[in-house]
């Protein structure tokens with residue numbers, strides 16, 4: 001095993017940096033954003049497919065073309081940088097909720113499930129490492145739509161379970177309750193909890209809050225302190241903690257430039273987390289030693305991404 005202890009030098013993390021959920025858009029900064037990520041120290045992107053919300057797919061051919069474009073963006077980033085890119089493909093729950101109005105529930109659901117099957121074919125052939133974003137609307141909807149969304153989600157998980165495909169959830173934020181419900185849906189669908197990751201997760205990473213589901217935490221202000229105070233140290237050093245990654249959910253949308261965290265955020269927050277863990281308790285930190293810090297950062301950026309999505313070759 002690589003000696004990762006010295007990758008934390010007391011001030012800066014010199015190891016791998018993984019963004020667990022990022023988008024790139026040809027109409028946005030695209031390759032430039034990836035280069036920004038790399039210049040800040042970034043080494044690996046979990047690149048999540050983003051539908052064109054201004055022109056929603058009308059049939060499976062549209063979806064197929066959009067998936068292919070995401071795969072070709074990944075290829076271009078690999079060719080132009082040293083970044084390792086792993087792709088997640090899938091329809092977006094918000095597309096489904098928009099299409100309930102435009103094409104009706106029956107067709108919207110059919111197109112959604114066909115899009116899952118297509119993404120699973122890409123998974124089986126090795127083009128992508130998982131399915132996402134899947135889930136349910138993050139905004140209030142009628143009870144009827146909410147129930148339909150949950151029924152469809154269970155069916156999606158059943159299909160993903162048959163291929164053992166990891167998934168990334170896009171869901172509403174009702175704190176721990178959201179994770180409890182996701183966990184129940186996984187059980188009902190016989191989907192392995194160890195592969196069911198909540199994206200845009202709050203920074204409370206305690207297994208009580210997450211129901212032991214893997215998470216990628218949105219790394220806004222205050223996130224490092226919360227991660228540091230909620231990580232279960234016993235489970236962590238026994239090697240039994242559910243995976244925790246960091247994400248920007250960078251949207252790369254020119255119309256919403258300030259709407260999300262930028263591509264340099266993860267490197268910055270990783271160094272902040274290391275320093276905060278290192279600071280003594282008297283100084284308001286956590287008083288961890290170099291070995292513990294390096295071990296934790298190595299897990300976030302290398303061990304857990306590998307566990308979920310496989311090693312990059």
Ligand SMILES: [Zn+2]
Nearest residue numbers: 021048133249
């Ligand atoms: Zn996203």
